[in-house]
Structure formats: C-alpha cells, structure tokens
Amino acid sequence: MATIDGLPTLREVINAHDLVAKRQLGQNFLLDLNLTAKIARLAGDIAGSDVLEVGPGPGGLTRGLLIEGARHVVAIEKDPRCIAALHEISAAYPGRLTVIEGDAMEIDLSGLLTPPVRIAANLPYNVGTELLIRWLTPKVWPPFWTSMTLMFQREVALRITAKPGDEHYGRLALLCQWRSDAKIVMHLPPEAFTPAPKVHSAVVHLTRLEAPRFPADEKVLNRIVAAAFNQRRKMLRSSLKSLGPDMEALLDSVGIPPTARAEEIALERFCALARAYVERGA
Ligand code: SAM
Numbered sequence: 001m002a003t004i005d006g007l008p009t010l011r012e013v014i015n016a017h018d019l020v021a022k023r024q025l026g027q028n029f030l031l032d033l034n035l036t037a038k039i040a041r042l043a044g045d046i047a048g049s050d051v052l053e054v055g056p057g058p059g060g061l062t063r064g065l066l067i068e069g070a071r072h073v074v075a076i077e078k079d080p081r082c083i084a085a086l087h088e089i090s091a092a093y094p095g096r097l098t099v100i101e102g103d104a105m106e107i108d109l110s111g112l113l114t115p116p117v118r119i120a121a122n123l124p125y126n127v128g129t130e131l132l133i134r135w136l137t138p139k140v141w142p143p144f145w146t147s148m149t150l151m152f153q154r155e156v157a158l159r160i161t162a163k164p165g166d167e168h169y170g171r172l173a174l175l176c177q178w179r180s181d182a183k184i185v186m187h188l189p190p191e192a193f194t195p196a197p198k199v200h201s202a203v204v205h206l207t208r209l210e211a212p213r214f215p216a217d218e219k220v221l222n223r224i225v226a227a228a229f230n231q232r233r234k235m236l237r238s239s240l241k242s243l244g245p246d247m248e249a250l251l252d253s254v255g256i257p258p259t260a261r262a263e264e265i266a267l268e269r270f271c272a273l274a275r276a277y278v279e280r281g282a
Contacts, residue, residue: 026124036064157202228262
C-alpha cells in the first residue's frame, strides 16, 4: 500500500523489525501517518524549528514531523530494537533526522538542538509527567524549548489544563499555567493506538511564557502550593499552618478567605500569597 511519504507502512516496519510492543516501555504505537501528520501540524512552526521527539518507536510521529517540514528532528529512543527502523527514515530525509539511542531521562541535550526548539512526543506514560515537570522547571527561565506538543493519558491532560473548582485542579495545573499557555488540542480514543491502551488520550500544546504569568519566588510558591494541595479538602488556615503562625493573617492580607480550600484558589492568588510570604520575612 502506498504511504504519503513513499516509505513502507508502519505495520510493514513493525513486522520487518519484529517490534512487538513492550508494555514496560509504554509502547502504544500510532500507525496512521495522516493522524501523526495532523499532530505534527499542531506543533506550530516546525519548518523554522528543531524538534525534540522522545520515544519515536517505529517512527510514526517522526515521519509526520518530517512530512510536515520539520527543519531538524532529534529523536531519543530507549528501545534498541527501534533504532534500525529509525535509521531507515533518516536515510530518506538526509540531514534532517538525528536518532539517539538512550534514556531521555539521562541524555544531555546540550549542543544537539539549535533554537528555536519545539518538543513533540507521544510520550511513554510511565515517564511523561516527570519529563514535563523537568522541562517546566529548568535552572533558568526561559527554557530551551518554545512549545511542547505532548500526548498524555486524558486524565493527565485534564490535570494540566484544569481551572479552579475542577476536580483535576492541583499542583500540575498551577505549575503548567504559571509558566505556559496550555490547552488540549486533540482527543484520541484507545483504538487510535496499537496495541490499544485501557485509557483515553489527549494531546496538550504548551507555549512557554517569556516570564512566569505572575511574579513569585519559585521555591516559595512551590512550598505553599504543595502544602495547600497535600490536604486539598482542608481549609487553607489549617493546611498552611505548618508554614508559620501568621498564615491566617497573611491569607486575609491577599484577599483569600482562610476558610477557603486549595482547589478554589486561582493561580494569581497563590502568587500573591507567595509574595506576601516573602515580604513579611519568612
Ligand atoms: N512515538 C511512537 C508512536 O507515536 O507510535 C511511539 C510512542 S510509545 C507511546 C512510547 C515510546 O517511548 C516507545 O517507543 C518506548 O520505547 C519509548 N520510551 C520509553 N521510555 C523511554 C525513555 N525513558 N527514553 C526514551 N524513549 C523511551
């Protein structure tokens, strides 16, 4: 069967390289190149960017990115069985695909990517959230990436984009929305993947902000939000008690009722509380 890029179908690639999916590597593959090209289009101006892809597997999304004109793709794959299949793609796109065998949690990316850099990945679910948090908490801001277009299980996508009052609102929403504009841009049913996972999935697009949305010291904000959501059903005057004897007065001073619960409080108020906490000399 003819494919849109003239290379073998992904099923043929999987058969030729014997890429039986391994659950422990979070392998749920996308085999429809029209779908992966669509995801690539959601990643923004890839023609003018380098793209970091984590977990290319047999290369469905990698090919989508290249079909859609990505300037240069750097793809990191942990499963050695996939590397030969990925080299076949780089041979078809000379100079545009660098394949790196290794663990994305350990690889040093310095020198591999030229800005602007966009991240696009159908992430292995077992490391997806951890990678997202790392990419959002570099030593210096702004980070090396301009945008991230990432597949997550739907529940994680909802946690990233949740607003106050939503059941999924919490630490991840606050971190993501403090430093980026985050929105769900595609929903996918389990049948979109081979093998089909048990859960639904969604693609989230995050565009970095040049500076955090509201001023606040990162460590202090993190400490307050962690304490608040560790006991999310409790009133803030009680969940934040451990941060100091005057937390109730501090909450009052920034317009947060001490009887409110963490899940009701907007990011802007948490940042105001973090600033007040620093100002009163914590
Ligand atoms: N991108 C492919 C697609 O859309 O069909 C595969 C996606 S599959 C959900 C996740 C991929 O990440 C697998 O190929 C798996 O081997 C790889 N992977 C798992 N853990 C990894 C890690 N720590 N570093 C790099 N790749 C990893």
